[in-house]
Amino acid sequence: MMNTVNVFSKSNGLIVNPLKCKLFCGSINDEAKEAVKQLTNFEQGQLPVKYLGVPLTNKRLTINHYLPLIEKRVERIRHWTSRLLSYAGRVQLIQSVAFAIAQYLLQCLPLPKFVLNKIDCICRTFLWTGNSVMDDMKSSTWSWVFLNIMKQRQYIPQLQQLWDKMVSNDKFSMKLVFECLVGSMAKVDWRYLMRHNPARPRAMIILWMLCHGRLSTKDRMCRFGFIQDNACSLCRENDETMPHLFFSCRITHTIWSHILKWIECHHTPCAWQDELKWVTATTRKKGWKARLLKLAFTETVYGIWHLRNSMIFDTLDRSNK
Numbered sequence: 001m002m003n004t005v006n007v008f009s010k011s012n013g014l015i016v017n018p019l020k021c022k023l024f025c026g027s028i029n030d031e032a033k034e035a036v037k038q039l040t041n042f043e044q045g046q047l048p049v050k051y052l053g054v055p056l057t058n059k060r061l062t063i064n065h066y067l068p069l070i071e072k073r074v075e076r077i078r079h080w081t082s083r084l085l086s087y088a089g090r091v092q093l094i095q096s097v098a099f100a101i102a103q104y105l106l107q108c109l110p111l112p113k114f115v116l117n118k119i120d121c122i123c124r125t126f127l128w129t130g131n132s133v134m135d136d137m138k139s140s141t142w143s144w145v146f147l148n149i150m151k152q153r154q155y156i157p158q159l160q161q162l163w164d165k166m167v168s169n170d171k172f173s174m175k176l177v178f179e180c181l182v183g184s185m186a187k188v189d190w191r192y193l194m195r196h197n198p199a200r201p202r203a204m205i206i207l208w209m210l211c212h213g214r215l216s217t218k219d220r221m222c223r224f225g226f227i228q229d230n231a232c233s234l235c236r237e238n239d240e241t242m243p244h245l246f247f248s249c250r251i252t253h254t255i256w257s258h259i260l261k262w263i264e265c266h267h268t269p270c271a272w273q274d275e276l277k278w279v280t281a282t283t284r285k286k287g288w289k290a291r292l293l294k295l296a297f298t299e300t301v302y303g304i305w306h307l308r309n310s311m312i313f314d315t316l317d318r319s320n321k
Helices: 002-012 030-040 063-077 087-108 113-129 144-169 174-182 189-193 201-212 218-224 242-248 250-262 272-283 288-312
Strands: 049-051 054-056
Touching: 054 063, 063 113, 087 113, 087 201, 144 174, 189 201, 189 272, 189 288, 201 288, 242 250, 242 272, 242 288, 250 288, 272 288
Parallel strands: none
Antiparallel strands: 049 054
């Protein structure tokens, strides 16, 4: 075997490093073991070990061997930046990190049902609550979704009456069922910005969060106790609030002026609430100009937010802003 390894090393120049190699023996006596160690110059290793992230042992894997996998998932979720993610960001984090590593391990060895349920519990809790608390499986079934479904029991009599009415008319309406469950709610004017918007989904999510006031600007992070400096990341002249960052800041005001001039829209950027009312009223019209303004407004909001994040995380030189 070592002769074959030496021939391979001479052919391609890859030499075996004895310091990075371990020898694992089974069902052989001590004399044969010592002879193999002298021939290979490898130190004897002890099982279990981890190779390429996969636990290896000569016995059946126990829960203790899988605990590092669960702890690694929780450690990634516990990072403070993960708690500030939106629902779309949490889904992306779960798909790209949590499930990816679990799928890699499933290709190498079968995972017990307990481990799969635990990973699913962590991902589900993080998605709906933003926390990484690992409850037991009995209590975790009472998740946010299940509790909200149970709250709909009060609408069962109304649904029964509505169902009987639709059966008698021989016509089913999902709209009536939805209105019965949700009830009458106040409608916001900026909902028209989300309809037939040709912008990218990531840009629409940022705009949706901005309209709800849920973006993690520095003033909100200061209230949460994460940071102390709440100066605007772009101009460093005022506190970084959502109205200031997107419209009152002198840098973003210049950006809006160039965008409006580029799309040939004669308008002077105003404060956040006034700007939202104007763009909502203007984009309710039909035609390509209204769709272009809706696209430009959404993508510019996303571009400003992306610029702000680049300035904070030092991916963009401040002197080139």
